[in-house]
Amino acid sequence: MGSRLVAQSGQNIGERIQSADSRIDALKIRCLSLIARSRARWGRPALRTAAGLLIAALAVVAGVAHRVYFDRTGTPDLEAFIRFEPPVIGEVKDVNGRVLIELAREYRRVVVFDEVPLVLRHAILAAEDKTFFKHSGAEYRSFPRALQKAAAHSLRAWWKDAPGSWVRFPQGGSTITQQLVRGYFLHSLTKRENGPALLADGLRSRLIATVLGVSATNKLYRKLEELRLTFWLEEEMQRRFGSKARAKEEIFARYASFIYMGHGRYGFSAASEYYFDKPLANYTTEDAGRAALLAGIPKSPRDYAPSAGDARARRRRDHILAAMASNGFIPAALAGRYQAEPIVVAQRSAETEAPAAIDHVFDELSEHGQDRFSIDDLIEGRISVRTTVLGRAQAIVNQALETGLALYEKRHPQTRGLIQGSVVVLRNADASILAETGGRKLYNDRATRYSDLNRVTGSLRQPGSVWKPLVYLAAFRHGLELGSTVPDEPIAVSMGNDGSLKWIANYDKKFKGLMPLRQAFAESRNGVAVWITQTIGLESVIRTARDLGIRTPIRPFITSALGASEMRLLELAGVYRAMASGILAEPHIVSEVTDLSGRALYQTPQTTRDIRSTGITLDQLRQVQEGLRGVIRLTSGTGHSLDDRSFPIPVMGKTGTTSAFRDALFVGSTYGRSGITVAVRIGFDDNRTLGDNETGGRVALPIFREIMLRIYEANLVGPVPRFPLRIEQGIDEYLALQRLLESEPAILLTGFVTPTVLP
Numbered sequence: 001m002g003s004r005l006v007a008q009s010g011q012n013i014g015e016r017i018q019s020a021d022s023r024i025d026a027l028k029i030r031c032l033s034l035i036a037r038s039r040a041r042w043g044r045p046a047l048r049t050a051a052g053l054l055i056a057a058l059a060v061v062a063g064v065a066h067r068v069y070f071d072r073t074g075t076p077d078l079e080a081f082i083r084f085e086p087p088v089i090g091e092v093k094d095v096n097g098r099v100l101i102e103l104a105r106e107y108r109r110v111v112v113f114d115e116v117p118l119v120l121r122h123a124i125l126a127a128e129d130k131t132f133f134k135h136s137g138a139e140y141r142s143f144p145r146a147l148q149k150a151a152a153h154s155l156r157a158w159w160k161d162a163p164g165s166w167v168r169f170p171q172g173g174s175t176i177t178q179q180l181v182r183g184y185f186l187h188s189l190t191k192r193e194n195g196p197a198l199l200a201d202g203l204r205s206r207l208i209a210t211v212l213g214v215s216a217t218n219k220l221y222r223k224l225e226e227l228r229l230t231f232w233l234e235e236e237m238q239r240r241f242g243s244k245a246r247a248k249e250e251i252f253a254r255y256a257s258f259i260y261m262g263h264g265r266y267g268f269s270a271a272s273e274y275y276f277d278k279p280l281a282n283y284t285t286e287d288a289g290r291a292a293l294l295a296g297i298p299k300s301p302r303d304y305a306p307s308a309g310d311a312r313a314r315r316r317r318d319h320i321l322a323a324m325a326s327n328g329f330i331p332a333a334l335a336g337r338y339q340a341e342p343i344v345v346a347q348r349s350a351e352t353e354a355p356a357a358i359d360h361v362f363d364e365l366s367e368h369g370q371d372r373f374s375i376d377d378l379i380e381g382r383i384s385v386r387t388t389v390l391g392r393a394q395a396i397v398n399q400a401l402e403t404g405l406a407l408y409e410k411r412h413p414q415t416r417g418l419i420q421g422s423v424v425v426l427r428n429a430d431a432s433i434l435a436e437t438g439g440r441k442l443y444n445d446r447a448t449r450y451s452d453l454n455r456v457t458g459s460l461r462q463p464g465s466v467w468k469p470l471v472y473l474a475a476f477r478h479g480l481e482l483g484s485t486v487p488d489e490p491i492a493v494s495m496g497n498d499g500s501l502k503w504i505a506n507y508d509k510k511f512k513g514l515m516p517l518r519q520a521f522a523e524s525r526n527g528v529a530v531w532i533t534q535t536i537g538l539e540s541v542i543r544t545a546r547d548l549g550i551r552t553p554i555r556p557f558i559t560s561a562l563g564a565s566e567m568r569l570l571e572l573a574g575v576y577r578a579m580a581s582g583i584l585a586e587p588h589i590v591s592e593v594t595d596l597s598g599r600a601l602y603q604t605p606q607t608t609r610d611i612r613s614t615g616i617t618l619d620q621l622r623q624v625q626e627g628l629r630g631v632i633r634l635t636s637g638t639g640h641s642l643d644d645r646s647f648p649i650p651v652m653g654k655t656g657t658t659s660a661f662r663d664a665l666f667v668g669s670t671y672g673r674s675g676i677t678v679a680v681r682i683g684f685d686d687n688r689t690l691g692d693n694e695t696g697g698r699v700a701l702p703i704f705r706e707i708m709l710r711i712y713e714a715n716l717v718g719p720v721p722r723f724p725l726r727i728e729q730g731i732d733e734y735l736a737l738q739r740l741l742e743s744e745p746a747i748l749l750t751g752f753v754t755p756t757v758l759p
Helices: 002-042 044-069 079-083 118-128 140-159 176-184 187-192 203-212 214-241 244-258 268-276 285-296 311-326 332-339 355-369 375-379 391-411 464-477 517-523 526-536 538-547 558-562 569-581 618-633 701-713 725-743
Strands: 090-093 099-103 383-387 420-427 433-437 485-488 491-494 501-504 513-516 590-595 600-603 652-657 663-669 676-683
Touching (some): 044 214, 090 355, 090 375, 099 355, 118 244, 118 285, 118 311, 176 187, 176 214, 176 244, 187 214, 203 214, 244 268, 268 285, 285 311, 285 332, 311 332, 355 375, 355 590, 375 383, 391 420, 391 433, 391 676, 391 701, 420 569, 420 701, 464 517, 464 526, 464 538, 464 558, 464 569, 464 618, 464 652, 464 663, 485 517, 485 526, 491 526, 491 558, 501 526, 513 517, 517 526, 517 618, 526 538, 538 558, 569 618, 569 652, 569 663, 618 652, 618 725, 676 701
Parallel strands (some): 090 383
Antiparallel strands (some): 090 099, 420 433, 420 676, 491 501, 590 600, 652 663, 663 676
């Protein structure tokens, strides 16, 4: 049975073959008949037409060949390419030379051939152009494959009746030189090739466009121009550098520096630092996996830029590793080992740890650059900027602000991510900025950038009671002393021309009557500050503020005695720094600007003045220092929580809370020229209230405390300076007196204080 079925099946197959042969023979006869009839009908005219078309086609081919291989008219300027000075990366560094941020329109690091490690060279050749060092610009063996792909696409488009896309030139197949030419010399042409207009507006282009379409015609024109310039470049580089080998090295180095690698990075060096946090100088054969990942990017950065778990980039890497092994560049076992590994990339942090500092750098570059340098010079990498910032101090300030804001948010969960803050740290000796934070790391779920508002320099807010030491210093200039008695009593101020009055209240809603000025200073009594200002005149307070560096206009109203006039946090920090050190200096963040050769273009001048040049005496300065120290040491002082064994750093400072609890501040210093000053301000950008009892002592002081403690624990600014014995003894004597009065209330205070006497 089975054998009969097999025989029958074989017979059927034979019959089918005979039938097919018969049909083929019939088709041949029909074709011969059609050809014969065509010859009879058209005869010699058709042959002449075909010959004419053939000659025309050959003429076009000859013209194209001449254009590509021999025509060197209109070639670009080669000198810029030889010098190869594209924009590179501008760097802003901290005081120790550590990079705070890299700035560029194109993040690029230029390398020479010898700076490209061997394992990366092999990976690039395996991925892009394995015969690069042998050919003269084009790899002819890749042409048939490219034509085959183009033909296959055209047939598919024709079958689907899509005439607008019949012809498409496939990606890949370009040599390293062609890719470099396309990106360096034909960048503008490549950008316009998909547009509606022909790149070459001639009869020949229009005729071709009627068949291929505008886009395909433009791509064909660009491809031919790419080949023409490729051959020209190879010839010129060989002529310039004396040998083909040397010319190839120069071309390879420019490719390695120029090619786009994704995420705004250009060249393999910048890409390696971005993706792997590893400079090319440290590459060995053991970095073959990284080298293969980098070499895979240029084909399509959007698709092959490495990221953890990306299957496309991994397949591309594994293919290149296999090619490297096949070419004998690395052992097959090594390739297999790296193919088995997952992709690991560096963790990318925010663009900088100090965005506010970078914004401040821009301001100072604009101020000091004049005709010598500009922000554009920094972004183009033509200059480098060294700042006064201490990188480790900046990290401490960032973390302290985040911790303080988190504590506030714990009390007010509805404000999470919305409350804002700013901090600046100054060196007392010269007003250099050691750290500057103009806002929290994440605001409304978006990372802070250097282009965002810098609340240290760009935000005008009321200082509140942080302003009052200027009132007291003005009072000392008028003859009052810490031991003078002053009235803490209800007091009214005029609110305008209509005769309306505003009664001043203290934070505790109480008045204590006559009291030592020292105590009023420490307890931040509003009534006393207004009384002093009315007595000595607001003009005296404003003049003292100007003498110490306040430049923002001060409102000429008596409420300015309580900090009602808006000003910048940096100005307040500068005032406290001057009071702590006795030195006048402008806060600054730029230390030095250099060009690419390291030549100094700008250095911050060491311009400081003794505070006595303003007419402030050393005794008046000591009294304001002792008053600010009393804010901490007196038990009723608003900063007394800092007088604690867990905080062994002697500081002076002042809390500040603005109207309706809209802002909370603390500004304070360690003593003298070797000390530092820290200013903290917390508040909402829309000026809403922080909430009842959210004072400077509760919100801002803990941030100040953490910053001071950690900076001195890390020994970043030297040993902790101590206050002069005279200041500490003056406070000790007052505290002893207070204890005596508490134990012997019958003793009259007037016997121990100086009466208020004004000249």
